[in-house]
Amino acid sequence: MLQVDIPATVRTVFGKGEARRLRKKNITPAILYSGGKDTLALQFDASELHKNLLFIHGRNAVVTLKIEGDTKDVRHVLIKEIQKDPVTEQLVHVDFLEIELDQVIEFRVPLRFTGTAKGVDMGGELVVFRNEVVLRGKPLDIPDEIETDITPLERGGAGLTLGDLQIPDSVTMLDNRDTVCVTVH
Numbered sequence: 001m002l003q004v005d006i007p008a009t010v011r012t013v014f015g016k017g018e019a020r021r022l023r024k025k026n027i028t029p030a031i032l033y034s035g036g037k038d039t040l041a042l043q044f045d046a047s048e049l050h051k052n053l054l055f056i057h058g059r060n061a062v063v064t065l066k067i068e069g070d071t072k073d074v075r076h077v078l079i080k081e082i083q084k085d086p087v088t089e090q091l092v093h094v095d096f097l098e099i100e101l102d103q104v105i106e107f108r109v110p111l112r113f114t115g116t117a118k119g120v121d122m123g124g125e126l127v128v129f130r131n132e133v134v135l136r137g138k139p140l141d142i143p144d145e146i147e148t149d150i151t152p153l154e155r156g157g158a159g160l161t162l163g164d165l166q167i168p169d170s171v172t173m174l175d176n177r178d179t180v181c182v183t184v185h
Contacts, residue, residue, distance in 0.1 A: 001107075001142045002061040006052050010069035011041040023090070030094040032065070032077060042067065042096075050091055053082065060107050062139050063096065076101055076139075099139060106136045106174065111165070111181060112147045119155030119184030126150070130181035133162055137171030150182060159183025 011029055013022070019029050028049050032040040042065070056063075056079075065075045077096040085092055099105060110132050120126050135142055146165050153160060163177030 001140055002056055002059055002144050003064060003140075004052055004056055004061055005064045005066060006044065006049065008042045008044050008065050008067045010067060011043040014041065019093075023092070028091045028094065030096060032075065032096045032098060033080070034098040040067075040070065044094070046091055049094070053079070053091075053094075058110075059144055060109065060142055062099070062101070065096070078139075101139055103138070104136055105139060106134055107139075107142045108132045109135050109143060110145045112145050113150045113182055114147055115149045115151035117150045117153035117184050119153055122155055124155035124184040126153075126182065127185055128182050130162065130175075130179060133165065133167075133181075134174040135167065135171045136174055137168075141168060141170040143168060143171075153182070153184050155184045 008030070022029055022043060023046070026046045028044045028046045030042040030044060032042055034040070061079070063077050063079060065077055066073070067075065075098050077098050079094065080097045081095040082091065083093040084090065111130065113128070117124070117126055133146065146167060148160065148165055150160060159180040160182045161177065162173065162175050162179045162181055167173055
């Protein structure tokens with residue numbers, strides 16, 4: 001799984017007006033939820049946060065927050081929600097969820113199909129039924145994506161099932177292994 005370090009600072013000002021003032025200073029407010037514990041208000045340099053969020057967009061990533069002014073050295077988090085202004089696309093607010101790296105969690109992992117199926121070369125049409133799979137495991141054991149070669153697929157064949165995918169031994173697939181994810185018609 002992808003890992004990214006992002007520096008942050010504890011936020012000491014609250015409210016709608018103060019949040020607007022922060023955004024005018026190129027600072028993005030955020031909140032860190034800790035699974036039932038007290039929340040922690042944060043602030044980030046907007047341009048650096050935006051750059052890091054673009055890098056991990058659409059991917060599973062563990063973010064390591066190095067928070068200035070916090071009692072812990074680092075916190076490992078997942079991004080739960082990103083709020084953007086609908087007109088300017090400027091970051092308005094980000095929600096993070098603190099996790100433990102040895103805790104088992106569920107993730108949706110994208111599937112990437114490589115190659116050209118034999119059945120497509122013979123005039124068939126590739127039909128993708130599933131483009132992601134749900135896996136359970138420790139965050140750092142979860143793959144960024146699952147790549148599968150579809151070259152052997154022929155027209156009218158049984159297709160490729162989720163059970164045919166190569167997943168690491170340290171994770172568990174939660175989806176039905178008999179589910180067809182891609183076939184050629």
